[in-house]
Amino acid sequence: MNYLSLDVGTTCCKCQLFSDKGEILEYKITEYPLKQAEGELYVDIAAIRGRVFSMISEVAAKREVSSVCISTFGESFVLLDKNDEILFDPMLYTDARGAEQAEMISEKFTNEYLFQNLGSLPQSLFSVSKLLWLKQNRPEIFARADKAMLICDYLGYLLTGERAIDYALASRTGAFHIGKLTFDEDFLNELGVPVSLFSTPMPTGSIVGMIKKSVAKDLGLSEHCMLVLGSHDQICAALGAGVVKEGDAVDGMGTVECITTVFSKKPSDCTMGEQGYPCVPYAVKGLYCTYMFNYSNGSLVSWFKDELLHGYRGNEENFFSYIEKDMKRAPTGILTLPYFGGAATPYQNIHAKGAILNLTLRATDRDVYRSVMEGTAMEMRLNLETASAYGIKVTGATATGGGANSGLWLQAKADIENIPFRTLRSSEGGLCGCAMLQSVAMGQFADLEEAAKLFVQYREEFFPDADLHAAYEEQYSKYKKLYQTLKEFY
Structure with missing residues (x-):
């Protein structure tokens, strides 16, 4: 069997075809622009549909495809009428429309009700906030609405004719009851939003059904090809990094x-x-997940590299070879508060500002750069400690993204956060996660933990140094006081 995984983003789509031995048989990537209309930016759903179907067709022309699974970004939805005509293009999650409606929801319901039932508090990015914006500002469009589908269930609907959404993506609507695992009908009725707009919630990795015969013929797929229900890109990326049990x-x-x-x-x-911190039903039955954020990570490194050092690299091949050369593994004593794009969890203050303290005339560019590594690591340690109050404990982490290419950074994170870090063979964790879901759905493995043994392959591991962790304690105790000390100056 061969498993076709697709990861659909706002402006880019990637796909990989995996064999049931874990081999990557095909890899493709394509880009598409956002759509502009009336001064606003939208997801170009027609471009996504065209590129996704084209990629499937290109792979199917070369290899057998037994199943398909799709990972997508959350929140943005396609609004359709009874004839499946698009009524309104998908708004981006960053679109400010829905902010007033989120505040209205907060006033109508208590935080206790919202968090215990929906697993999160209202935000403008959630689908339900933007549906309410449409109801109040485009009532003629809202009145004609028959379906509101996120990108994953919309593409699945085009492929199979079935309307299915997994629990994690359903949570990104802001209207899904995480205890009952259904859309919260009482909540939606109070807001005047029909529950029938949403697709049927199902466990991540469920078999949605066979690809429609007419679609399979057009795409060159076997008439027995199945669609396996994918999820939010964060969930699939976590699966592809081997996150399958508590503490991962x-x-x-x-x-x-x-x-x-x-x-x-x-x-x-x-x-x-x-x-x-949201509480989201995870792809493994009986588990939940949450997200901890720092808005300025790679962007802070880029700022230091481009705006302060102007890309200087000395006689080295690149900036990173220069800046990490002969860097000492020891606390710098310099405190970097990485709120250069505002504070995310746990302070939730978009107006917060970054700071670099304790500089002297002896400080070098390498010292300041290492303090950026230290500051981002301390920020995530602060998040880990905050989340531990809710019974959430991390025993180890797999690093992905551009920062995972720096062994010095990962070692600093291990020393400061006091957990081991490891890296992956492949950077495309979300596609690997989709392959794992397919391998279980198609009967190759009994569960995702077994699937991970084949599909998830690690490259390096970084363990905490007890002496260095102890050496960082004084610096970290000062770091924890920075936000409260400096916020009056914002």
């Missing part, structure tokens, strides 16, 4: 840093939601 985590060290970790007991304290 993936640390996405990209422009923004995000730790996704899993736990077994659903927290009831709404303070967790107020600090920005």
Whole structure:
């Protein structure tokens, strides 16, 4: 059997075909622009549909495809009428429309109700907030709406004719009951949003059905090809990093840093939601996950490299070879607060600012750069400690993204956060996660933990140094005081 995995982003789609031996048989990537209309940017759903179908067809022309699974970004939805005509293009999650509606939801329901039932507190990015914006600002369009489908269930609908959404993506609507595992009808009725707009929730990795015969013929697929239900890109990336049991985590060290970790007991304290940590049903039955963010990670490195050092690399091949050359593995004593794009979890203050303290005339560019590594690591340690109050404990993490290419950074994170880190053979964790879901759905493996043994392959591992961890304690104790000390100056 061969498993076709697709990872659909806002402007880029990737796909890989895996054999049932874990080999990568095909890899493709394509880009498409956002759509502009009336001064606003939208997801170009027609371009996504065209590119996704084209990629499937190109792979199917060369290899047998037994099943298909799709990972997508969350929140953005396609609004259709009864004839499946698109009524309104998908708004980006960054679109400010829905902010007033999120505030209205907060006023109508208590934080306790919202977090315990929906696993998060209202935000403008959630689908339900933007549906309410349409209801209030485009009532003629909302009145004609028959379906509101996120990108994953929309593509699945085009392929199979079935409407199915997994629990994790359903949670990104802001209207899914994480206890009952259904859309919260009482909540939606109170808002005047028909529950029938949404697709049928199903466990991640369920078999949605066979690809429609007419579609299979057009794409060159076998008439027996199955669609396996994919998930939110964060969930699939976590699976592809081997996050299959409590305590596992993936640390996405990209422009923004995000730790996704899993736990077994659903927290009831709404303070967790107020600090920005959602509670999301995970792909492994009985587990939940949450996300911990730092808005300035790779972007902070780029700022230092491009704006302060202007790409200087001395006599080395590149900037990173220069800046990491002969760098000492020891605390710098320099404190970097990485809020250069605002504070994410747990402070949730977009107006927060970054800071670099304790500089002297002896400080070198390497010292300041290492302090950036230290500061981002301390920020994630702060998140790990905050989340531990809700019964969430991380025992180790797999690093992905551009930051995972720096062994010095990963070692600093291990020493500061006091957990081991490891890296992956392949950077495409989300595609690997989709392959794992297919291998279980198609009967090759009994569960995702077994599938991970074949598909998830690690490259390097970094263990905490007890002496260095102890040496960092004084610097970290000062770091924890920075936000409260400096916020009056923002």
